[in-house]
Amino acid sequence: MTTQHTELAVIGGGSAGTAAALAAARLGVRTVLIEQYAHLGGTATLGGVHCWEMGAGCTGIPFDIYRRMKADHPQAIGIYSFGRHFGWQDGWYWPHRLDLVNFPGGELLIDPSRRYRDTLRRHPDAGGVTEAFARACWHGIPFLPEAMTATLVELLQETGNVEIRTGCTFTRVDATDGYVNAVQLRDGTTLTADAWIDGSGGHCCRAAGCAALAGRDPRSRFNEPSAPTEAAEEVNGVTLLYRISPSEAPRIELLPADIPAACWWREQFPPMSCVQYPNGDRNCNMLPTMDGREWRALGDAAAYRECRQRIRAHWHFLQTHFPEMRNYRLTWVAPMLGIREGHRIVCDKMLTEMDIVRGLPQQTDPDLIAIADHALDRHGEGSSCPELSAPYGIPYRCLIPRGWHNLLVVGRAAGFSSIAASSCRLTRTMMQLGQAAGTAVALAQRDHTDLPRVSPEALRAHLQAQHVQLAWPLTPDLEQYLAEA
Numbered sequence: 001m002t003t004q005h006t007e008l009a010v011i012g013g014g015s016a017g018t019a020a021a022l023a024a025a026r027l028g029v030r031t032v033l034i035e036q037y038a039h040l041g042g043t044a045t046l047g048g049v050h051c052w053e054m055g056a057g058c059t060g061i062p063f064d065i066y067r068r069m070k071a072d073h074p075q076a077i078g079i080y081s082f083g084r085h086f087g088w089q090d091g092w093y094w095p096h097r098l099d100l101v102n103f104p105g106g107e108l109l110i111d112p113s114r115r116y117r118d119t120l121r122r123h124p125d126a127g128g129v130t131e132a133f134a135r136a137c138w139h140g141i142p143f144l145p146e147a148m149t150a151t152l153v154e155l156l157q158e159t160g161n162v163e164i165r166t167g168c169t170f171t172r173v174d175a176t177d178g179y180v181n182a183v184q185l186r187d188g189t190t191l192t193a194d195a196w197i198d199g200s201g202g203h204c205c206r207a208a209g210c211a212a213l214a215g216r217d218p219r220s221r222f223n224e225p226s227a228p229t230e231a232a233e234e235v236n237g238v239t240l241l242y243r244i245s246p247s248e249a250p251r252i253e254l255l256p257a258d259i260p261a262a263c264w265w266r267e268q269f270p271p272m273s274c275v276q277y278p279n280g281d282r283n284c285n286m287l288p289t290m291d292g293r294e295w296r297a298l299g300d301a302a303a304y305r306e307c308r309q310r311i312r313a314h315w316h317f318l319q320t321h322f323p324e325m326r327n328y329r330l331t332w333v334a335p336m337l338g339i340r341e342g343h344r345i346v347c348d349k350m351l352t353e354m355d356i357v358r359g360l361p362q363q364t365d366p367d368l369i370a371i372a373d374h375a376l377d378r379h380g381e382g383s384s385c386p387e388l389s390a391p392y393g394i395p396y397r398c399l400i401p402r403g404w405h406n407l408l409v410v411g412r413a414a415g416f417s418s419i420a421a422s423s424c425r426l427t428r429t430m431m432q433l434g435q436a437a438g439t440a441v442a443l444a445q446r447d448h449t450d451l452p453r454v455s456p457e458a459l460r461a462h463l464q465a466q467h468v469q470l471a472w473p474l475t476p477d478l479e480q481y482l483a484e485a
Contacts, residue, residue, distance in 0.1 A: 001188045006032040006163070008441050009183065009193035011170060014042025015427045016411035016434040017199020018152050019061045023438030023466075024197075025159035029445060032191065033162055034183075036169035036200075037336075040152045044427045045145040048241030048334030050283050051080075051108075051275045052141040055122045056391040057371035058428035059478055060468035061435045066116055067485055069143060069151050076147035078278040079114040079139050083107035086271060088131045095268040098321045105271035105287075110278055114139050116485045120474070123373040123388045142275045142283065175208040178404045195406050195441045195451065199434065202343040202413030210401040210409075211346035214296075216418045224353040224419055226376075236340035236378055236422055237288030238295045240307035242315065243332035245281045250326040255316040259309050265290075269317045282328065285338075286314050292341060304337055340412070340425055347415025348452065349397030356423055359390035360472055367456035368393030368470060369436035369463060372429045378422045391472045394424065396459060399437050405450040408437045432468060439463060 010021045013035030021033040033040075043049050052062065069077045084103035086094055093100040118139045127133065156162040170191075172184040180196045183204070198204040206212050216232040217224070255261060263269045273285040289307045298306065311333065318325045353376070355363060360371065373391040398415035399408045409415075410433045412425045424430075439462050440454045447454070464470060467481050474482070 001190065003190045003192065004032070005192045006030050007193065007445060008032070008195045008197065008438075009034065009191055010197045010199055011183065011204040012042070012199030012201065012411070013040040013164070013166065014199055014411060014430075015044050016430040017042075017197065018156070019431040019434030020197045020199060020410055020438040021162055022061060022156055022159065023435040024441045025156065025161035025438075027439065027442035029161060029438070029442050031162045032193070033156070033164050034168050034170065034185070034191075035164070035166045038167050039149045040164070040166065041145065041149050043336075043338050045149050046334065046336045047338040048243075048283065049338050049427065050143055050145050050148070050277070052119070052428050053122070053374070053426050054119050054138050054140050055426055055428060056120055056373040056472060057432060057469045058120060059482065060432055060463065060466050062428040062431050063116060063467065063482065063485070065148075065151055065155065066141065068155060069147055070485060072151065072154075073144070073147035075278050076144040077141065078110040078112070079116070079119060079141055080108040080275060081111035081114060081139055082135050083109040085131070094271060103274075104318055104322050106273050108140065108142070108273065108275045110142070110276050111139070116141075117479075117482045120469075121373065122375065123390060129387055140275075142277055144277060144279070170204065170207070173204060173207040180208050180407050195444065196408070197434075197437050197441065198345075198407065198409045198413070199411050201339075201411060202345050202409060205345045205401055205407065205409050205413065206343060208407065210404065210407075212343045213346060213418075214343045222350060222352045222417050224417060226353055226419055227417075233293050233296060235292030235296060235342065235418070236425075237291045238303065238307070238340065239285055239287065239338040240289045240304065240311050241334045241338055242284050242311050242330060243281055244284060244315075244325075244328035245331040247327055247329045250323075252319045252326055253316070253330060255312060259312050261313065261316060263313065263317070265310065269314055272314075281331070284315070286311060295337070300337065307337060308333060341418065341421050343413055344416055344418070344421060345409045345413050346402050347398050347409065348400045348402055349395045350415045350417055351394060351398050351420040351424065352417045353419040356388065356392045356420055359388065359392045361390060363393050365393060365395040367396040367459070369396045369459060370394045370429060370432035371469060371472065372424060372426070374423045374426050374429070376419060376423050388423075393470070394429075394433065396436060396440065396454070396456060399433060399440070400452050405452065408440065408451055410434045410437045435466065435468065436463060439466070
């Protein structure tokens with residue numbers, strides 16, 4: 001048994017945890033990054049979510065990653081624009097007249113004319129989300145996961161301050177009086193640190209004893225107008241994504257004998273988001289593959305097995321009813337589920353529906369460290385996806401577990417209500433939370449203070465110096481900074 005000490009330990013090497021480690025290490029903090037899987041990136045790589053959706057505020061570390069990938073792996077990353085969409089036809093034919101549907105969902109195609117700046121807006125103008133608005137303003141960034149993983153490792157290693165430990169997880173957390181003292185790793189190492197960042201979906205925080213929430217919050221908890229009267233077990237739906245590649249000979253692939261051809265878990269097969277990779281492959285996202293209640297009841301392993309069955313049936317359905325799909329082959333299935341919502345840690349500030357709907361013009365929080373503008377999007381609940389009229393800010397206090405001094409939480413487990421989490425959860429926003437957390441650790445170390453006492457003014461100033469967007473619209477300096485890519 002060995003003991004190892006570091007200035008910062010980051011538990012979880014997904015998007016948020018990796019960004020936290022990178023931000024801290026760039027500022028000179030000696031960091032150990034612990035990741036249970038063999039590769040970094042989490043949902044954005046192993047989970048198959050190989051696309052950054054459009055959204056405000058993603059100008060810090062996400063832009064650094066984009067520029068590096070564009071320079072080192074130019075054929076592995078691009079920007080999309082909308083192609084066909086079955087919802088923009090003159091008539092809602094799905095699923096009753098599939099012969100009249102122009103595409104089985106939404107098609108997103110690589111558009112070489114677009115630049116990174118074009119991906120930084122979701123919220124519509126006064127006219128709402130029309131086809132014309134979506135085509136003009138909604139652009140995302142698809143990428144090949146192996147290039148993303150390689151880029152994350154390169155950037156971390158360049159700092160000279162990060163030890164990356166993949167295939168490693170913790171078995172126990174030792175904590176007292178609001179301080180994490182040590183974490184026992186599965187390999188027998190006792191890891192101690194001055195500061196901790198949980199990017200593991202809240203697992204580390206919960207093991208330490210932090211209060212946590214799960215499921216839909218009752219209206220009485222945060223007084224949110226859209227919350228149910230009573231608490232509910234539902235969480236946002238999960239997705240198992242798969243990849244298809246062009247084939248020379250068109251055919252319908254054989255469906256295994258033990259998988260029904262008809263949809264057995266709902267009335268009809270759902271449409272999909274279909275994103276083109278730069279190499280011509282496509283990423284297929286059935287929306288969703290499983291609702292959140294069923295996922296929680298089954299657990300990860302059983303839910304993954306069931307979702308594999310469902311995507312095979314879904315792909316067979318697509319090839320049967322849409323002849324163009326016969327020109328592709330199913331070539332890859334994500335090794336982990338794309339999870340949109342799990343436990344949420346109770347933090348000094350819980351972002352709510354009211355904060356999001358008010359938006360930046362009416363927010364008075366002095367510690368906003370990231371902005372976002374994604375819709376309140378609860379997959380699996382019909383068409384409930386209200387768009388926002390302006391970006392909103394996320395306070396630093398949403399990263400501070402209530403009553404804790406040397407611990408921050410980043411990613412989807414941060415201080416959000418269930419409704420707020422449906423908007424905050426996108427990959428680049430999670431990276432911006434990680435960047436803020438890593439920067440806060442560096443400031444706490446510099447000022448010899450606990451993490452809750454980090455100066456909001458100093459933190460915001462450091463983030464702005466790192467080209468993080470904290471206001472809307474973009475400042476002239478940020479416009480110029482982004483203009484090159």
